[in-house]
Amino acid sequence: MIVGTAGHIDHGKTTLVHALTGVDTDRLPEEKARGISIELGYAYLDVPMLDERPGARPPEAGALPPRGADGIPARGLDRIGFIDVPGHEKLVHTMLAGASGIDFALLLVAADDGVMPQTREHLAVLSLLGITRGAVVITKADRAEPGRIDALRQEVRALLAGSGLEAAPVLVVSAPTGQGVRELRELLFAAARQQPPRASEGLAARLAVDRAFSLAGVGTVVTGTLHAGEIAIGDELALQGRRARVKSLHAQNRAVERARAGQRCAVALAGIDRDEAPRGQWLTAPAAALATDRFDAQLRLWPGEARALRSGARVHLHLGAQSVMASVAVLSEGDAIEPGGSGLVQMVCQATVGAWRGDRLVLRDAGATRTLAGGVVLDPFAPARYRRTPERLAELAACQLPTLARRRERLLTLSPLGLDLARFAQAEGLAEPLQGWALGEAPRAALTARLLATLADFHARSPDELGPEAGRLRRLVAPRLAEPLWRDLLDEARAGGRVVMRGGFVHLPEHGVQLSAVEQRIAQKIAPRLAAAGAEGAWARDLAKDCGEPEPLVRATLARLARQGELHQVVKDLYCDKATMNLLAAIARRLADEHATVTAAAFRDATGLGRKRAIQHLEHFDRVGLLRRVGDEHRLRADSALFAENSS
Known part of the structure; x- marks a missing residue:
């Protein structure tokens, strides 16, 4: 348990900690010279273990706890850590640096001074930090008459009204005479035994650095309260974007192999200098580091x-x-x-x-x-x-919401484009980073409905096309949806028979109907003519004339073949076969890999086509989603799988 002292300057915080622990927390020469605390001070007090045997007496107050042969307190023994904070108004920021990690507050009010400005502000700080466990200590009782003490009790009770410490006990203490010290110590022992453990399972290590220094033969040491998780010797931790390894570790002022949340820690780090670890920074597990x-x-x-x-x-x-x-x-x-x-x-x-x-x-x-x-x-x-x-x-x-599971469940429901699990885990400070994205049931149903409606609209507007390419369809349906979620959504719709994928194109099942017997006969006639035409393509009217078939029937057959992905309509009534388009797409991919962009001139030279036809093919690739136009250039779409299997 971490106990923080608070109160106005010269109200006896350091003296009280010394009376409780025997440790003088004023360690700086200027602190001793001026008689006030300037920096955070620390001290520790072992909590005696209760003997649960029938008839056993509790340990004497202040008695030393049992220790092993090595001098270290017996295993299982708890230890209270004290943070003695400055009371001067100009040093409230230092007080806050220590107060953020405390479990139990001691608010001190000197009997000869009474409630002072910093008493009120420290109470506000403790309340606003959500600290509800604590006690008020009226110090310097030897300097006041009993009537003064009674009046001060009432004043303190009025002060606490409406604060987080409203129900805190009020004790009267005189450190020089020992009055009330034993009772206060027993109160702290009882509170330490009832202290609920801080959450550590599943959480990453996070230590707020409130002090850093160098020790000869040790190197950089940082101290602070471990807010979450655990730290062990050998762990790799992050601080200000740099990695460091834990060389040695002290928790509650004794050497340990592992420290847990809620303990005061001193961590010796390898791989980082003293000036790279200023007060205020966080020492964390790398997975949870964020700024x-x-x-x-x-x-x-x-x-x-x-x-x-x-x-x-x-x-x-x-x-x-x-x-x-x-x-x-x-x-x-x-x-x-x-x-x-x-x-x-x-x-x-x-x-x-x-x-x-x-x-x-x-x-x-x-x-x-x-x-x-x-x-x-x-x-x-x-x-x-x-x-x-x-x-x-x-x-x-x-x-x-109070639990991680409920927060995640609700955020899934509220995230129409899915929940980034890695960012969720980082925000929660989880030890194990989550991967990928998750999509709730309601958002998934809404996106699927939008996908099907978009396809139906596309087919209505472009009946002669098979359907949009998968990447293009994503840009029409949900352009900000993460690519892994889109693939999962599309795969689910395809597995359920709600959409069909042919090549890289997506269409509704009813849009890709089979050819009639007459259309199959015409398809067989035009196939060799389209192959012979190559990248120049063939016009619908010319194919009808060459095949001796009615032009309307040839047009209908060409449109049906285009919907099936067997042909490509480059411009209105101009068609190329699938094999030719695969070759042209492979050339476009190669040019994009070599030069980052595809220009009309480079594509014309690589294909041997005239400039007009080369531009028409590039514009067709823009429409189907293989390329996208940027000024006078065309860039390969990273999310397009069109013709990829033929791009070697």
């Missing part, structure tokens, strides 16, 4: 604020151990959040931050003089456009 300058969140404005929080407000954003300037865009109706109220916001940061779904954040005003609001991250991949649409607000509501 964003825009995220959506649920925010609560502190009830003590005098004015509403409106879009455009510039604030100091505190997230993990990091602090950056940011602006607020209110997404909720009314474009403002009233004091004591909650709403959805988008945070636009001036520098990238690490933010995962469920992380807590605190906002202070632009002048860093007071705490404004706190909240929780909903989506680290927030869109810059369409951020207030009903569809987007429904997605943010899904992000607030």
Whole structure:
């Protein structure tokens, strides 16, 4: 369990931690000279194990816990970590760097001073971070009369009303005389035994770096609270885009092979320098590493604020151990959040931050003089456009559901173009990265219906064509749909007999009807003539004349053959056979591979055709989806499978 001390300057935080643990957390010379904490300080206290044998007495308060021959506390023993934070107003940002990882808060109020400005702000910070486990400690009891203590109890109770610590016990302590120290220690032991474990199974390691230094013979060491997952010696971790290996590891101030979520850790890293690990950065498993300058969140404005929080407000954003300037865009109706109220916001940061779904954040005003609001991250991949649409607000509501399974299920339903599983896993901070895309049942049905309707419309408008090429059909149906999802959707429709694929073309089953006996006879007559015509092609009227068949019947047969994919209509009434078009497509592919583009001149020279016919063939390839025109050039479509089997 991590305990954080909070309270006004010189209200006895460091002295109390020393009385509880025997450790002086003021480690800097200037701290000792001035008698105040400037940096975060740390101390530890072992929790005695309860002897559950009948009649056994609990261990004496303050008694040393059982230890092994190596001096390390017995296995299974818990240890409380204390974070002693500065109380000075100018050092609230340092306090926030430590407070983001605490489980239990001790809010200190000196009996001789009473409730002071930083008492109120630290209480606001703790409440806005969602901390509900804690106690209030009235310190320096030896300096006040009993009547003063009673009055201060009532003042503290009034202060806590409406905060996350409203039900917290109030203890009276004097560190110099020892009054109340034993009771407070026992309270902490009981809280540590009841501390629920932080979620670690399935989550990637994430440690908020609040301190970094170099040790001779060890190298770079970073410290912080492990927010999620586990870290073990030998693990490869990421920090600011660089990879580093864990050389050694301390958790709760003792050497370990593995550390778990909720522990204070010191991690010795190989492969990274001290100046590459500044305070505020995240040490994470590589799969979960992310940096964003825009995220959506649920925010609560502190009830003590005098004015509403409106879009455009510039604030100091505190997230993990990091602090950056940011602006607020209110997404909720009314474009403002009233004091004591909650709403959805988008945070636009001036520098990238690490933010995962469920992380807590605190906002202070632009002048860093007071705490404004706190909240929780909903989506680290927030869109810059369409951020207030009903569809987007429904997605943010899904992000607030209590379990990962329910969030994923609801987002699948709300994602008409599918859910990017890799991005979902990264936002959730999962240890095992997910791959590919997923499509919910309702979006899948809607897309299939749109596919069939698009094909029916295409056949109605172009009855002489077999159907669009698969890539072109995707651009007509759902151009932003991920390619793997499109292939899956098409394969499912084909397996169910709802569409037919011939070559690279897609059509409805009823569109590719069989030839009649007369049409088969005409097809046999025109086949050698089309083959002889080659890339120049043959006109419908000439084929009818050469075959001695009625022109309307020849036209109908040519159209039917084109619908079956056996012929290609290059321009109206001009046809080429399938083998010829395969050869021409292979030439176009080769030119695209060699020069990145296909020009009319290069295609003309490669095929031996005249310029006019070469351009007609290129325009036909544009229409069917093999190429796309960009200015005077043609580029190969990466998603087109047309003629690929004949492109060697």
